Amino acid sequence: MNFNDEIKRRRTFGIISHPDAGKTTLTEKLLLFGGAIQEAGAVKNNKIKKGATSDFMEIERQRGISVSTSVLAFNYKDKKINILDTPGHKDFAEDTFRTLTAVDSVIVVIDVAKGVEEQTEKLVAVCRLRNIPMIVFINKLDREGKDAFDLMDEVEQKLGLSVTPLSFPIGMGHDFQGIYNLWEKNINLFSGDSRKNIEETIAFSDVESPELDKIIGEKPATKLREELELIDEVYPKFDRQKYLDGQLQPVFFGSALNNFGVRELLDCFVEIAPSPLPKESETRLVKPDENKMSGFVFKIHANMDPKHRDRLAFVKIVSGTFERNKPYLHVRHNKNLKFSSPNAFFAEKKEIVDISYPGDIVGLHDTGNFKIGDTLTEGELMSFKGIPSFSPEHFRYINNADPLKAKQLEKGIDQLMDEGVAQLFTLEMNNRKVIGTVGALQYEVIQYRLEHEYGAKCNYENFPVHKACWVKPEDPKSEEFKEFKRIKQKFLAKDKFQQLVFLADSDFTIQMTQSKYPTVKLYFTSEFD
Numbered sequence: 001m002n003f004n005d006e007i008k009r010r011r012t013f014g015i016i017s018h019p020d021a022g023k024t025t026l027t028e029k030l031l032l033f034g035g036a037i038q039e040a041g042a043v044k045n046n047k048i049k050k051g052a053t054s055d056f057m058e059i060e061r062q063r064g065i066s067v068s069t070s071v072l073a074f075n076y077k078d079k080k081i082n083i084l085d086t087p088g089h090k091d092f093a094e095d096t097f098r099t100l101t102a103v104d105s106v107i108v109v110i111d112v113a114k115g116v117e118e119q120t121e122k123l124v125a126v127c128r129l130r131n132i133p134m135i136v137f138i139n140k141l142d143r144e145g146k147d148a149f150d151l152m153d154e155v156e157q158k159l160g161l162s163v164t165p166l167s168f169p170i171g172m173g174h175d176f177q178g179i180y181n182l183w184e185k186n187i188n189l190f191s192g193d194s195r196k197n198i199e200e201t202i203a204f205s206d207v208e209s210p211e212l213d214k215i216i217g218e219k220p221a222t223k224l225r226e227e228l229e230l231i232d233e234v235y236p237k238f239d240r241q242k243y244l245d246g247q248l249q250p251v252f253f254g255s256a257l258n259n260f261g262v263r264e265l266l267d268c269f270v271e272i273a274p275s276p277l278p279k280e281s282e283t284r285l286v287k288p289d290e291n292k293m294s295g296f297v298f299k300i301h302a303n304m305d306p307k308h309r310d311r312l313a314f315v316k317i318v319s320g321t322f323e324r325n326k327p328y329l330h331v332r333h334n335k336n337l338k339f340s341s342p343n344a345f346f347a348e349k350k351e352i353v354d355i356s357y358p359g360d361i362v363g364l365h366d367t368g369n370f371k372i373g374d375t376l377t378e379g380e381l382m383s384f385k386g387i388p389s390f391s392p393e394h395f396r397y398i399n400n401a402d403p404l405k406a407k408q409l410e411k412g413i414d415q416l417m418d419e420g421v422a423q424l425f426t427l428e429m430n431n432r433k434v435i436g437t438v439g440a441l442q443y444e445v446i447q448y449r450l451e452h453e454y455g456a457k458c459n460y461e462n463f464p465v466h467k468a469c470w471v472k473p474e475d476p477k478s479e480e481f482k483e484f485k486r487i488k489q490k491f492l493a494k495d496k497f498q499q500l501v502f503l504a505d506s507d508f509t510i511q512m513t514q515s516k517y518p519t520v521k522l523y524f525t526s527e528f529d
Helices: 003-008 023-033 058-063 090-099 118-129 148-159 211-216 218-234 240-244 262-272 403-418 441-454 479-487 507-516
Strands: 010-017 070-076 079-085 105-111 134-139 163-165 167-170 178-181 186-189 201-203 249-253 294-302 311-319 328-330 335-337 343-346 349-352 361-366 375-377 388-390 394-400 423-427 433-437 458-462 467-473 492-494 500-504 520-523 525-527
Touching (some): 003 010, 010 023, 010 090, 010 262, 023 070, 023 079, 023 105, 023 262, 105 148, 118 148, 134 148, 134 262, 167 249, 211 218, 249 262, 394 403, 467 507, 479 520, 500 507, 507 520
Parallel strands (some): 134 249
Antiparallel strands (some): 178 186, 186 201, 294 311, 294 375, 328 335, 328 375, 343 349, 343 361, 388 525, 394 458, 467 500, 492 500
């Protein structure tokens, strides 16, 4: 298979949703269809002892949530599928935003009973900014939920999407009988038995056929005919180009837990979803079929194997082929690095690969060379855009609880911050360390990992800060900037990249500061340099 064919068969996507909408369960079922796992373990609070394949940190197993983004790959119908599983929990939003810089398309999972939830709105807004193609999967149809048309209205209004159904439910909750697949023109009957791997499908070229009444009953058949007619009148016809441009979003219905409607979703997905897309760098647009390799680090994960202190940098290949043992330029350090054991992923299993193509995610063993946003190339000096750091929502002082372990604590904090778990601010005045996170649960994760992975103990103290603002003066030598630094010195800190940050205690303070020092600009995100 030649280089261009390899690119065309890649599909790299993320699944996003509000917590508990069934995202990890859907991921598992997709792996099941790809023949990548033999049995699925739902992520439930310890009810089922077999944890989901894609959750591998102890704290995730205890809580029944996905904390770190994992990468899962499998082959299906001669396509190579890479799923970037993102944490649904809102406390890990920053990790998810960064993962979205590495996907070419997205599946949005929505709970039939709860409809569109807050976390989904935020994530979809990020996808819309970048026109990422999206498919919507409405999940948990075997439970009582909202009417299918109402749900699609809600998706259009709350998420600002333009939808068209490619499958449609026959009944719902207690009366749920199956799904009519508009994409393939067939009916998939629901037996309610989740042990059966793949449900029977009946091809139906004509919904007017009396045969339909026999199979699902006269009333449901009449209702289905009316609904399909309505769909025909109200919703636009599916147009792949519009979907690829981010202007039209196909909708599928199903129940991931019961393995229902998932095959339809996957079959349509591999046909319509984009293969790897070009990506903007600061200097030019980089296309996947260029012959020179380029890629960027969107995630760093430390200690994937508790027995070895290793860090893995996840690199999305943007163009060219990534080969084992070939030297590549680390742009920020301006030095060449070679990788003798690049990993490809399959849930908990990693394997060493000799060659990777655009769209693939490669795990590189890292001894501390990489930060999030770093670029690797075959010599070209460029870096990819759009991997920002956001202002945290929560701030706490971090204190060492075991004076004999100060070194371990420092190393642990350093590595966890490289991973982008949270942000570290060092106060200018007294060098005290403040940890800022997007969500409060992160503090537990940090404490747990410091103790279990680094043998260091810490405790926290509250620090009343509202927002972190990155400071960019128009003229660093101006009197105004000097005065700003003198007056605000108690609230000034440096982030990990030694950028100056103003820790403001309220919105009011930010407004007052901006009006008093107009040439000192304050920003709520930092594009990584």
